[in-house]
Amino acid sequence: MSGLSRRLILASGLALAACGREPALGQPIAEPPLKSLAPFPIGTCVRAPELADPAYADLAARHFSQLTAEWEMKMEYVVQPDGSFRFDRADAIAAFARQKGMRLFGHTLLWYANEPEGFLKLDESRQSFEGAVRNYVTAMVARYRGLASGWDVVNEPVTENGEGLRESLWSRKLGQTGQFKVAFEAAKAADPAAVLFVNDYHLESRPAKLRRYMQLIEQLLREGVPLGGIGCQTHCWSELPAGSIAATLKALAGFGLPIHLSEMDVSTVQGGMLANRAEAEQRQARLYAEAVEAFAALPERQQFAFTVWGMRDRDSWLKRENAADTPLLFDDLGRPKPAFAAVADGLRRR
Ligand code: G3I
Numbered sequence: 001m002s003g004l005s006r007r008l009i010l011a012s013g014l015a016l017a018a019c020g021r022e023p024a025l026g027q028p029i030a031e032p033p034l035k036s037l038a039p040f041p042i043g044t045c046v047r048a049p050e051l052a053d054p055a056y057a058d059l060a061a062r063h064f065s066q067l068t069a070e071w072e073m074k075m076e077y078v079v080q081p082d083g084s085f086r087f088d089r090a091d092a093i094a095a096f097a098r099q100k101g102m103r104l105f106g107h108t109l110l111w112y113a114n115e116p117e118g119f120l121k122l123d124e125s126r127q128s129f130e131g132a133v134r135n136y137v138t139a140m141v142a143r144y145r146g147l148a149s150g151w152d153v154v155n156e157p158v159t160e161n162g163e164g165l166r167e168s169l170w171s172r173k174l175g176q177t178g179q180f181k182v183a184f185e186a187a188k189a190a191d192p193a194a195v196l197f198v199n200d201y202h203l204e205s206r207p208a209k210l211r212r213y214m215q216l217i218e219q220l221l222r223e224g225v226p227l228g229g230i231g232c233q234t235h236c237w238s239e240l241p242a243g244s245i246a247a248t249l250k251a252l253a254g255f256g257l258p259i260h261l262s263e264m265d266v267s268t269v270q271g272g273m274l275a276n277r278a279e280a281e282q283r284q285a286r287l288y289a290e291a292v293e294a295f296a297a298l299p300e301r302q303q304f305a306f307t308v309w310g311m312r313d314r315d316s317w318l319k320r321e322n323a324a325d326t327p328l329l330f331d332d333l334g335r336p337k338p339a340f341a342a343v344a345d346g347l348r349r350r
Contacts (some may be wrong), residue, residue, distance in 0.1 A: 031336050034329075035065040037347035039300070041103055041149075043307030045070035045263070048089035050315070051096050059311050059334050060096075066103040066149065066305050068262070069093050070317075073106055073140070075114040083118035083132070085139060094147055104144055105260075105305065106151035108199065109137050110183045112168035113156070119169060129173045134186040141190035150195035150260070150304065152231055153183045157216060158200050162208030165216065180225050188226040195304060199231025199262055204248040205240060217255055229304055230255060233263035234291060237270035238283040245287065246294035258304035261295050264288070265309045265327035266339065267318055281326070285342035288329070292343050296350035 034042045043066035050056045060067065071077055072089035080086060097104045110133075122132050141151060157165050157180075165171065170179040180198075187196050198217065203210040220227045230252050234245060253259055266287050268280035295306050310316045314332040318325040329340040 031340070032344055034063040034340075034344060034347065037344055038065075038296075038306065039350075040295070040303035041066040041305040043068055043103075043105060043262075043305045044311050045107075045307070045309050046093060046096075046311075047315075048072050048092040051092065055334055056311070056315075057096070059330065061100045061102075063311075064102065066105055066307065067093060067097045068105040068107045068307060070310070074108060074111065075116045075119075075136070078140070079116040079118040079136070081117040081121075083122065085136070087143060090144075094144055098147055103149040103305075104147045105262075105307070106140065106144060106148045106194070107262075108152035108155035109140060109187065110153065110168075110170045110179060111155040112166045112170070115169040130178075130182055133170070133174065133182055137183055137186035138190045141187045141194065145191040145194070148191070148194055150197055150229060150258075151187055151191075152199040152262070153187050153196045154180055155199050156201065157198060158209055158212045160202070160206075160209070162206055162210070162212040164212065177219070177223065180220055181223075184220075184225045184227065195228040195258055196226055197229040197231045197260055197262075198227060199233060199260070201233035201235050201263070203232055203252070204234065204236060204244040210248060210251065214251065214255075217252075221255070227257070229258040229260055231260045231262040233309075234261050235263055235265055235267075235309065236287060237267040238280045238287070240266075240287060242286065242290065245291045249291075249294045249298065253298050253302055257302065259295070259298055259302050260304040261291060261306045263307060263309040264291055265316060265318060267322075267325050267327050269322045269325045270318075277326075281338050284327075285338040288339045289342040289346040292346040293349065296347065 042064050044064045045068040046060055047070050069090055078085050094104050122129060159166055165176050174182050184196055200213050203213055217230060232248060232252055249259060266284040268284055292306060308329060310328050312330045312332055312334050313326045313328050316327050318327045329337060329343060331337055
């Protein structure tokens, strides 16, 4: 028995034990393509240069049916200092998705964290700020029309503590509500078929933030903003109390709109309370199982996509914060972890 298959059984055994189901000892558990187990899209984020790595590209194509550009469809990459746009890497990701028969998910149009020079130094005597934003949104959304299933139109609008909406270049120039109207209406006009999302994080761990996010959603719907879906990023950590993710998805699903669990990862080092790696990985597996089972329990019309924020631990943005973190479904060598087996088992149980 190869080292890999031994590890597969161990990994799957840990996960199944974590889910209260003893593995069938000695039975090799294959690494099934996750997308083959799910009736809804299974997504991951990717970076264009890594798609040139056959191991990375093969892992993406084998398990996932939707791709999100981790950063190369954001203003920080697309908008140049002179206000021009560069689409080379976004086009590369789109081409890979098209070639592999995968959906593309557009992330993200307006974000408080991106205030590019091209907008900060806009000569408003030649073009209004609103006109420039409409132009950018139209250029992005129209370019991937027919391939992009949806867009994060406004990303992370709620303050960390949930007391209000973030101030940003976009809210200052277009108004708190105006930024949503301008961006959503321009995106709708550019691709009427795309599902248009608002997207935020820590909703499962900060009740005040979830409440404020839900108030915003109610306001947008009341004001006729063409909001078509709700994003719940689900960046969390091993110590997150059981049930938090399921309760959050249930609350957001109350609007009746498609839900995108849009960026899941489970840090095994944040919080720092856990005794050891094995315990952290078992808790991680349980949280992934909870998330995929709660998502699969949504009405089918609300199951937009279940997306993890990267494939191999080494690919995770969290590694930059702590190199010891292991937040994803595959280890640094692309081998499935207990978290992978927990997701696969959760999909089989749906
Ligand atoms: O690859 C380039 C490198 O060539 C260059 O030398 C270096 C310095 O400029 O930049 C590198 O690109 C970085 C990129 O990540 C790839 O690693 C960008 O600077 C950096 O800004 C980018 O960070 C991304 C971050 O969003 C900001 O866009 C992270 O990868 C990405 O995981 C993170 O994702 C966000 C979601 O969009 C929204 N929700 C939270 C999530 C985590 O913060």
